[in-house]
Amino acid sequence: MKPPGLAERPALKPGCRLSPASNPESLLLIPEGALRLHGPGRRILELCDGQHTLADVIDQLQMEFPSAEANRIAGEVVTYLSRLHEKGAIEFL
């Protein structure tokens, strides 16, 4: 699968959503089950609303995690979302 472009807007696919914030554990609920979210995973997915572009998501995370290296954040966001795209949990609009 080709890597997503920076101008594309990631969104959770229909039938995929984050567990309620009140849950003790942070999960991405999908038709087949649930994925445990670690580190900034939940924050990344909150931004995948079909409004923000991939570039916006990266900018936002770089802002929120100023101590981490900017390039590394960009790479990790892209890898993370590509992986979820393959699992069918994310689409790019």
Next chain:
Amino acid sequence: MIAPPQALIAEVTHRCPMHCVYCSNPLEMQSADRELSTDAWTAIIRDAAGLGCFHLHLTGGEPLSRKDVEQLVRVARDAGLYTNLITSGLGLSRARLKDLVAAGLDHIQLSFQDSVEETANAIGGARAHAYKLRVASWIREHRLAFTVNAVVHRHNLDRLQEFIGLAEQLNADKLEIANVQYYGWAFRNRDYLMPTRAQVAKSLPIVVAAQERLKGKMRIDFVLPDYYAKYPKPCMGGWGRKLILIDPAGRVMPCHAAGVIPGLQFENAQDKPLRFIWEQSDAFQCFRGDEWMQEPCRSCERKGIDFGGCRCQAFLLTGDATATDPTCSKAPERSAVDEAVSKANRDDQLNQLPRGDWVYRIDPVMRA
């Protein structure tokens, strides 16, 4: 510590307007007058969420035979659960679907009996195919996950390509192609349902090619008929490991077929908390771990993968629920499976859709 179940499978009713010859419901179905009330299901759903479940599968029978499914979806959503409706589509109108989505339904699985109307209706024992097509188009008016369930067997496996085409045309997110498993009514009709070796061999490359072609568009899951497999499937992900099932009368079971095993006592969800039933009741404890296993399972390196296969199938085929699942090539009683398979590959008469000979599942009527 015993990890909590991931999903609650709520068999809310055994009533169904379809009469599929492969229905996995038990031959002894729960009648309508024994079904739990809305309040009872509400309490159970909340209890399951508290226990740690994150999915609720509403199934049956046809769950929509009940009028309160919308309400149960809302309860589940409020309790933090992800909800999936497994339906034949009968009982669903455009308006009702809208209400279900508004209540928070996340995923719908719609079953089809064939890609061709005539056989589809003959297998399901109801004129339902055309209506299902309409239901599918309504589903795509909403943002929820949509899976097409294709149940395959001897009389439709040759049209697998067309079946995949149908799911594509309906714009499904996912296609689940499941070979019939021989429990309940399907066990009664097994000889007529079992595909030939040639049919199975032909189906595999079709699935693989479609998976490749539809990557990123529609996912395809394929369940092999286990009579043709080398090793059994880890049934339900292992006894009492991932799933908890509650039947229409509130009996709490490790799997939908467990009722066939004599001597198992099922607790009722109305009497005891689910946590107690899950962690301590005999029905869940009896086949956990490997204490109960016989050889060759007990010293087999695959016992952590398939847990010795399916207990219900072991019982159905050998009369002993602790036996190695005879679909395993190492099973001492593999001959039970081999005989069925060789019959399926020998007897050409089974290729005709049987008249009179096979058994349509009946609808559990009110036994008042």
